[in-house]
Amino acid sequence: MTQKLSQDHLESLTRQDLQILAKEHGIRANLGTKVIINKLLAVLPATADIEPKERPAESNANKRKRGGDAKTPQPPKASSRTKSAPVVATNKKGPAPPPKRRRVAEPDKSVARPIQAAARDKKSRARPVDTAVHVDEDSPNTMQVNVRGQLGHHAENNSKRHQELVELFKLINGMQKNVINMQPELAHHAHVREVVEEMLIVPMKEDRTLVDGSAFMAPGAAKKWREWFHENISYSETRTPEEQAARRERKRQKKQHNRKEATTVHPDDDWSTDDDPGPSSYKPDYDAIQAELEEQRFRERMSMAFADDERLDSLEARFNDFAHVPKRWGGDSARPLYDDDGDFMKLDPRYMDDEEYAEWIRAGMYKKTHAQEHEEARRRKAEKAASRAREKAAKEESRRLERQMEEERRQRRRDRDIWRREHSRQAYESRWKDLLSMPPAHLHFDDIPWPVVVPRSSVAVEDLTPEAVSLFLFSEETKKERKDKLRETYLRFHPDKFESRLMKLVKPGEQEKVRLGMGQVVRILNDLMKQGDG
Known part of the structure; x- marks a missing residue:
């Protein structure tokens, strides 16, 4: 139980005791003494509502002795404004100054010993400090403070x-809302279960083929599977062992009865036993079957050929129906153009048949009766022809200008290439002359005239x-000039001469690159x- 202090x-305790007491109540021990006392007064239940009294500067823990006794308070000094009384020597002692506050009981000096002993014992819990309860005159009742x-x-x-x-309550309310919201889903699942039971479970109980898996098998395989299934798998949930044994006996009797029916000859049959099929040693004639198939394919091809002939005959007959129609009524492609001054109007009528002559007469009459329309058509035709001629001439001119510009x-481009080659050749010759006359030191790869x-x-x-070297060396020279130029270039890049004359002047870091270029040119x-030569 926490003591009422x-x-x-608390002010009468040493700092070490205050630090131990602060650690017991979860207060930092490295704070100031006054701060620790205020925090202890705020933590303790019995004194939580008591306002801590302001301590004078003389009662600070740093100014007290380690034994717990406070220093004797000094009398107040006289003010500088008041006149100092003359000091008179006497044997009488002056009155002692009154204490700053009145205490009811002196603190017990034996309090620090159990507290220090409890701090040293780390395994056992620190014992509460036995301190005497001091009651101030203006403090409230202790019982009231404790109850408060x-x-x-x-x-x-x-x-x-x-x-x-x-x-x-909020959590329970939310769970209740979730249960209410899930009720339609639960009802749906219950309905689905009822439907599945009605659609699958009930038919399985009535039709055993759905249970044993023989509903989707071939007849022979299903029969064998059902026999094995019913002999080896029992339905304890649907039949008792007695019912299963009785069922097997019925199936055995039924199988025996069916076998007996198959081997028994009935006297009331409509046919004789001699008409029964013979043994299965009959062998089919494959040649006859092949001949029959070929005959069938031949008849199919003949029927298809007859159908094609009938279709062509029907088309020809359909086209022949329009043979008597004149050309002027046969369509736009067969109708003559009356506004056309082509060869048709220049033909000799003596060499025309009746239909062509009739068309020739109609064209002439149309031109005479529609002279204005015919003239307008000729004008439009001439304008269209002139426009087409102008467009054609413009296109030809445009193509000609494009060809000329190209x-x-x-x-x-050729002139520029020729000039570049000539300029490169002149620079090549001049650089070789300069290089041979006054060879500079520390040459780079770009300093060599390639x-x-x-x-x-x-x-x-x-x-x-090879293409770049050939383009650079040859332009329009003859065969002899080509050989001379090749020989001259080869002598310049001959490995022995090149090594002796120029390689020693090349920068050491560029020599390997220069050797690669020289070997490439020589090859x-x-x-x-x-x-x-070839």
């Missing part, structure tokens, strides 16, 4: 329990191809020389 008693603290504690616990009950572009024309300022080993020149 007063502020005076207990009532506050119970009120706090009741509020927590009330909150838990409210949350539990030819000009090709010519400019026999190629490249659009870039730098050259790579991949640019040294290309050898191939070109072989082609020229």
Whole structure:
């Protein structure tokens, strides 16, 4: 049980005792002494509602002795404004200054010993501090304070329990709502169960083929399966052992009766036993069957041919029905164009048949009776022909201009390529002359004049191809000039001469790359020389 401590008693304790007491009540021990006392007074139930009294500066724990005795209070100093009385020597002692506050009982010095002993014992729980209860004159009744603290504690616990009950009520209410919402789904599941039982379970009880699995088998296999199923699988839920034995006996008698019926000859049969089919040793004639099938296929082909002939005959007869129709009534394709001054109107009537002559007369009469329309049609026809001629001429002119522009572009491209090659050749020759006359030191790969024309300022080993070298060396030279140019280039890039004259001037990091380019050029020149000799 927590002891009832007063502020005076707490102030009389040492800091070490206060720290031990603070640790017991869950208060940080590294706080100030005054802060620890205030927190202890706020935590303890008996003194929770007592306002801590303000301590004077002289009663600070840091100014007290370790033994717990407070220093003797000093008399107040005289103010600077008041005149100091003259000091008179006398043997009488002056009156002692009154204490700052009046205490009812002095604190017990033996309190710190059990507290320190309890702190050293880590395995056992710290014992409460036996301190004397000090009652101030202006403090409330101890019983009232205790009851007030207990009532506050119970009120706090009741509020927590009330909150838990409210949350539990909300949870139960939500579960009740979920149950109410799930009632239609549960009713649906119950209905589905009833329907399934009515559609599957009841028919299975009535028709055993649905149970033993023979409903979807072939007749012979189903019969064998049912026999094995009924002999090896018992239906304890539907038949008793006695009923199962009786059922097997009935099935055996039925099977025996059927076998007897199959082997018995009845005297009232309508046919004689001699008419029964013979043994099954008959062998079919496959040649006769093959001949019959071929005859059947031949008849089918003949019937299809007759059907095609009938269809063609019907089409021909249908077209022949329109043979007597004149051409002017036969459609747009057969009708002559009366506004056309073609060859039809220039034909000689003496060489026409009756129908052509009639059409020729009709065309002439139409032109005479519809001269204005005929003239308008001729004008439109002439305008259309002129428009088509203009469009055709414009298209031809456009194509001609496009061809001319394309030819000009090709010519400019050829001239530009020729100029680039000539410029590259001149630069190639001048660079070789400069390189042989005054060879600089530390040459790079780009400083070597390679026999190629490249659009870039730098050259790579991949640019040294047979097409590029051939395009650079040859333009329109004769065969002799080609050989001379090949020989001159080969002498410049000969491995021995190139190594002795230029390789020592190349930068060490570029020598391997220069050797690759030199070998590539030498191989290309050898191939070109072989082609020229061939």
